[in-house]
Amino acid sequence: MSKFVAALPMYDWPEARGEVDAQWVLLRDAIRQRGIDAPEAVVRSNRELPAVPGGILDSAGKLIAPDSATLPPDELDFHQLWLSPALLFGQTCWGPMELGLARHVQVIAQPNYDAFEGGQGELYSSALVMAADGGPPIASPRDGKAVIPIDLLRGRRFTFNNPDSMSGLIGLTRDLEAMGESLDIFASRSESGGHRSSIVAVAEGRADIAAIDCQSWALAQRFEPAARGVKIVGWTARRKGLPYITARITPAAVVAAMREAVAAVEGGASEQPLVQRVG
Structure with missing residues (x-):
């Protein structure tokens, strides 16, 4: 079993979960082809997140999130997910990123929105x-x-x-x-x-x-x-659309490999390593 977790929660409507699962299978396999132990499936509840006794700490040792084992097991706390040191591949919004999340994660890539009216590229x-x-x-x-x-x-x-x-x-x-x-x-x-x-x-x-x-x-x-x-x-x-992210501690070589994997699967997806205010 992989030591990592992955999630694509931002568009994971109940009726679309089969499509989200299929999206992850494509990403997972592309990531695994690059030698990374990507998890079999995405997580959808706090109980699926690995426990962090004492809570999640930032690089300075400050507590930034509780132990996931203390949260309602059937819910999924997005901030808990995003801050998890086990997060290999996740999805967030630039709102939380600009409000402080960017200090604790790394951006992998931006997805492509060409398929939707109102979207263009990233x-x-x-x-x-x-x-x-x-x-x-x-x-x-x-x-x-x-x-x-x-x-x-x-x-x-x-x-x-x-x-x-x-x-x-x-x-x-x-x-x-x-x-x-x-x-x-x-x-x-x-x-x-x-x-x-x-x-x-x-x-x-x-x-x-x-x-x-x-x-x-x-x-x-x-x-x-x-x-x-x-x-x-x-x-x-x-x-900028909703970025794919990974934990702050994910090695640079793994991040680079996942960027290649996203580009291979989604084509127009692009790297966006810095927080940028647009508009």
């Missing part, structure tokens, strides 16, 4: 969705610049997936700031807990507007009935 954007009114949706702009309908958004109830989300909150905040505006244009702001929950909240009338990253929007169109009750009214600017 860049992705978020669809701004409101209740459907019979009008046509706004198409993603070819130049990747933000399309923010300020007058339509002003005074509305905004919901977002979580406070450290680039796609659900931070990206839109920056686009508004670039226009001389802020989140204060909204009558209220609420946290939904996930992109899917945000779509449902808008469709059910509990919120008026949400920003949904383009890959989550594609999943919603396939699997979430509430998506039929909303439409796209704008787009955030394109930014």
Whole structure:
């Protein structure tokens, strides 16, 4: 059994788990072909993470996360996963990275978003969705610049997936700031807990507007009935998509080999070793 763990949690909807598993099999085999003991399957719960008695420490010996054995076993704490010293291959968001996670992990590569409207290469954007009114949706702009309908958004109830989300909150905040505006244009702001929950909240009338990253929007169109009750009214600017990461202690040679493996499997995936604010 491998001493490492792997996870692809960011788009791991229940209906898409077979596809996520298949994605990992391709990545796993490409990584193993380069002499690395990649785990057989991805983890989906805290109980599958190796225990770290005393908790996880940073390079200075400071406690940054508890022992996974102390967490609810049937849940998956993303920060616990990301900070695990056993993490060989994972996936995160640039929001948490910019808020401190980048100090504790290494970036392997950026995935390719060409398959999704609103994506281009390693860049992705978020669809701004409101209740459907019979009008046509706004198409993603070819130049990747933000399309923010300020007058339509002003005074509305905004919901977002979580406070450290680039796609659900931070990206839109920056686009508004670039226009001389802020989140204060909204009558209220609420946290939904996930992109899917945000779509449902808008469709059910509990919120008026949400920003949904383009890959989550594609999943919603396939699997979430509430998506039929909303439409796209704008787009955030394109930014770096969700990076693949590995533990801080993963040797450089292993990181380089995994970059080769990702490029072999995903083609357009690219290395992004530094934190970069885009837009």
